[in-house]
Amino acid sequence: MTTSGAAPTFYDEIGGRATIEKIVHVFYSGVATDPLLRPMYPEADLGPAAERFTQFLEQYWGGPTTYSEQRGHPRLRMRHAPFEVTPAAKDAWLAHFRDGLDAAALTPEQDARFWEYAQHAAQFMINTPG
Template sequence: MTFYDEIGGFPTMQKIVAKFYEGVATDDVLRPMYPEEDLGPAEERFLHFLVQYWGGPTTYSEQRGHPRLRMRHAPFAVDAVARDRWLQHFRAALDSVDLTPEQDAQFWGYVTHAANFMVNTPD
């Protein structure tokens, strides 16, 4: 059983990502990093990335190829403030679903590592 299956599969991932993007939609630091008027496409890409990362279907790679996260984020100035806002919204998203403390810690560990890795602009 994958972590994806363990936490409830697609419905759980969809709820996490939807809650995350609710926060992003009104965030004055993060929203400008999403050039599309509608956040829907970004939300869908992120959903499929997380689904695949945690052991679900490989839709992300089939549609977009290798994630190349740093390259895809390179056009945007990601500093400590942006990282912290991103993590704030992701924390709210994880808090919106029913994960065990161990599952929450595993997910949170990954996203905090990823958020730090995306920082490309020194303070």
């Protein structure tokens, strides 16, 4: 149970912020050196992007709503519109996300649920054909 007495969310079940932070940290470690993805992150420091992604994933999975409180509706396609998200970029993004999930060592069921979401979201973000 959560401290509020409500039924645990998926966010709670996977270990909350610590787990999301681990996934995001490993993900951005890969992005930092990825020649295809790194140009999509114009900030010299990936820290702010990592924090936004952490907050987004927390909210998506039933954790704090800090993302929407600070940034409004996610509008993911609109926020990514300035960048050419190709099938190759999707594959690179998924490879780094997969590394993050592997590092988190979730249960097979939790991993499958998170991975299914990541695959769907990555496919949805493609805005430029190969």
